[in-house]
Amino acid sequence: MMILVYFHESKYRTFKDYYLKEVCMRLRWAFPNIVSYSRFLELIPETLPLLWAYLQTRFGECRGISFIDSTAIKVCDNRRIPSHRVFQGVAKRSKTSVSWFYGFKLHLIINDLGELLVSVELTPGNTDDRKPVRYLTEGLFGKLFGDKGYISQELVDDLLVSEGIQLVSSIRKRMKNKFMSVSEKLLLKKRMLIESVVNRLKNGCQLEHSRHRSVPNFFAHVASALIAYTYEEKKPSLNLENSQAFKDLIAQTC
Template sequence: MTIIIYFHQSSYRNFKDYYTKHVCNFFAKYFPQLVSYNRFVELQKSALIPLCWYLHLRRGHSTGINFIDATSLEICLNPRAKRNRVFKGLANWGKSSVRWYFGFKLHLIINEKGEIISFMITPANVDDRKPVPEMTKNVFGKLFGDKGYISQQLFELLFKKNIQLITSVKKNMKNRLMPLIDKILLRKRSLIETVNDQLKNISQIQHTRHRSVCNFMVNVIAGIIAYTYQDKKPSLNLTTEDLNSLQEPYFFPPETLAITII
């Protein structure tokens, strides 16, 4: 587990180079029974359940201010999608904000400290709103998301669980009033996009060289664990007093607290 997680904190972009050039040369004294690279790849799947349990211990907790988003996880280049056998029947086509891709989606919920509270992996064609009820079991307070989470049914379901779903509106929707503090925090939704970017570019949870489904899951889980060890995570830098004030009820006239979304 240590070797797998440390790869996502290293500067290597290829696990084979990392293992053969770094682990075998510099970690041999810490792991005297190192196996060959091919054997290690075969043994990786045995670390999946322990990694999942360890990630459960490393998760953050809801503070009342939460952000939700989904990001793409490509498992192969688009021209090779029809020939991919490793993820046959599991992966699917989906569309990101940029283009179509073949693979999965990583759904994340984080708090204002950038700590990961909950996550789920689904095929790329799954609606962003579908896993939300399952992911919000340990969440309370405000949940900020993009336009893809607009749903009256989902809003009412979460409201019964003491969660207020707050999203921006689409261009063809009527403008609505929103408390000023909610409007400000909604603009900070880029926080979770920064987390997604770091998971992909620093923790390297996405690549197109997977040999098995288990090794794909090991790579994603280990990458998320590596992210939890970052000393400086993306954060709103709110103090305890700030959080308490944001959760206090407001009894001012509506026109002093609300603005029109344009």
């Protein structure tokens, strides 16, 4: 498990190079009974339950202000979708605001410190962003900020009644303006924080690549990337401790 997580903190771009050059050579003193590369790949699925269980212990605490988003995880280039076989029947084709993709969606919630909260959800790429919200918000409180993909009066009412959470989202063009306090408007504009976290996951922790050869190993890769992110000392943060908007919103949720 340690080997898988450390890969995402290394400078290697492929797991094979990392394993053969870093683990088998420089780190052999730490792993004297290391197995061959092919054998290690066969053993990765056995670590999957441990990785996801350990990830649950690495989540941060809700502070009353949270941000929700989803991000596409491509498993192959669009030109190779017709011939792709590894994720056939599991991954799905969908469209982001930029382009089409074939793969999965990672749904996550963070606090104002950039820490992952409660849980994460990995779904086929064509899953509606609103579908896993109820599961992801269990145990949270306060206000939850999201983009236009989370517009749903039914969802807003359900979260407020069942969890006491106020979902605040952007509005689409031609929609009637809705009342928001100044602090809510300011914090809604800070939703880019979760986009910074996603960018860090993809570019820093190598969350996304198209070289997967099995579904279980893909899930292990995602889990270990998320764990690696939780160990980063300098996460994207809003630094709201001294902000009056933060104090006002916390007072409203108490």
